[in-house]
Amino acid sequence: MQVLEEVRAIEFSDGGLLVKTLTSDEELRESYRLRHRVFAERLKWVPESSDRLEVDSYDPYSSTVGLFDEEQCLRGVFRMVSAAHPFMLEHEFRPCLLPGCEIRKEADTVEITRLALDPSLMDKGLSIRYMQVLYKGVYQWCLQNEARFLYMVVEKRFLRVLRGMGFTCDPISPAVSLPPAEALSIAAVLDWNRFEETCPQKQPEFFRWINMAMGQTTFEKSSFLALDPKVRVSRDGMQERQPIRLEANRKLVAA
Template sequence: MIQLITPGLYSEFAGELKEMHGLRYRVFKERLDWEVQTGGEMETDTFDDLKPVYLLLKGSDWRIRGCVRLLPTTGPTMLRDTFPALLGEAVAPASPDIWESSRFALDLPPSTPKAAGGLAQATYELFAGMIEFGLANNLTRIVTVTDTRMERILRLATWPLSRIGKPQPVGKTEAVAGFLEISHASLLRIRWRGRLNGPVLWRPILGLPHGPCG
């Protein structure tokens, strides 16, 4: 199940958000050893202060097993403000129908079921949640900064990244920026590859403002 948490629900789901920041610490600091801002075994950054939307993947034990953060490109974004070198000659998107995803992370037990391409079914579930959120809010694309490892996973999942510029070394990884299509066709492919039955996003909120979330 994917839990959608908008700014108005932060206080109601404070425990889940704290657990999410702990998951991000384990993934980005401990496992990947990225240069990220941490404190108290939690990972946060300035973009968490901009009232983003979070999608949280909950396991059968109700623990947080995955997450992704979403922000409108009409405000500050990681691509424009932190990694502009990944744009090449392009201009950073700033459109109400394009949002940015970041901090995609999964921390799954070894027993997690697999689906097509050898990917965890949970990976497809979180991808599907992103697309369902986009369709519910009239988005056409999601822009993201990721590493080439994640780019390969997206390709295996048949939700390929359309590169904006060439990959560049960032810290200890090779990063790339690109667009992900938001469409019913892409959602159907993800559901089929991931063996998902029906929608995955719980408590979707339609008509989210196409600007900074407040």
């Protein structure tokens, strides 16, 4: 079942870094250049292109979010595709899944792909900081768009990193070597409801940080903030999102 839905943009700052939905042609082209450097030139997951842009058939109906540093340079990106459209997991990444495994296609489900950091970053501590803020962007985007389930395909070792950080990512496939790079990859799904139940107990400071966003949002700019049930403003001026709570009978069908 496919459900059409409106995609909400996000924009917030964190320690001098800016995370926002990319909307202009210039910003999107810059994201395609960054993706080419990562996925074509470095990882060899896709062929290199003469224009040095990594663009595919999923981009026209996806939502791309970028991370900008203090100099307004794009340092990281990720892409979200709603269940109203095809997922890469249904096509390019289908070999990851066991026969008969179904993909949930409901309004509360999205797929994240093309998550990447600028490969020129040499400072490991800075790279970790940028990646953490990028993950925060993923969480904030899902809150704004009422997405409970997040599909992904990642390298097996990276899945361990995500789980170690507190993200409740459950594998839904065995580890498979995907061409052309033959990277050992695994499909997984993250249930944000379960994350919001376990993370406050295990990592309360991390949960408080990822659940707060400073700076202007699209709702504030449109005077819609007070009408949005997912957002409240705390006394210190920070916005605190309410945990997503969906119907108990909505089950994940991928296994």
